[in-house]
Amino acid sequence: IxxxxxxxxxxxxxxxxxxxxxxxxxxxxxxxxxxxxxxxxxxxxxxxxxxxxxxxxxxxxxxxxxxxxxxxxxxxxxGNAPTKSLFVIKKAIDYGSQAPLNLGLQFEHLGYAINSQSKDVIEGVTAFLQKREPKFTGE
The missing domain is CATH 3.90.226.10 (2-enoyl-CoA Hydratase; Chain A, domain 1)
Known part of the structure; x- marks a missing residue:
């Protein structure tokens, strides 16, 4: 807010x-x-x-x-952020905050597995190595 x-x-x-x-x-x-x-x-x-x-x-x-x-x-x-990453982070926080720590950590691990497959992660790392701003697509 x-x-x-x-x-x-x-x-x-x-x-x-x-x-x-x-x-x-x-x-x-x-x-x-x-x-x-x-x-x-x-x-x-x-x-x-x-x-x-x-x-x-x-x-x-x-x-x-x-x-x-x-x-x-x-x-x-x-509006220009890596939307898949934001979605996975939001779900991990929302679900994890309502569950015991061990389940919250499992939500994080699942989120990592899902998010690490996104094209935005590749773009983010590539942009960092090339010293430029990333251009995220939400994929």
Missing amino acids: IASKRSTFGFPEIKRGVAPFNGGTQRLIRNLGKIRTKTMIFFGDHYNAEEMFKWGIISFLVDDEKFENFVHQKASWI
Whole structure:
């Protein structure tokens, strides 16, 4: 998540008698733990972006005037990145974080086996050896 310094976050649903049962309780608890999750959801308060950054909810906290350029920079990287590698990494993190360590390591090993066969890996290593930027294709 990329946020400007003026962003705010919260779960105000409780102030209208509504519960955040569209994944709010289950996703947040995995990042913040039970105490912070209950506090945020029970009271419906808003939290500033700096606090969310300290809590690990936000990946990047950016000044307002630099926000648009920063988002474009990160989107450009993702748009030109080795997509198969990103996909395998995401799956290893997502599945591995929900499993015991030994299974998480097995996810990594499977991901390595899949990813190492991609053309993007060959392109990345070749580009490094040739001292140039890689041109990934997602293959």
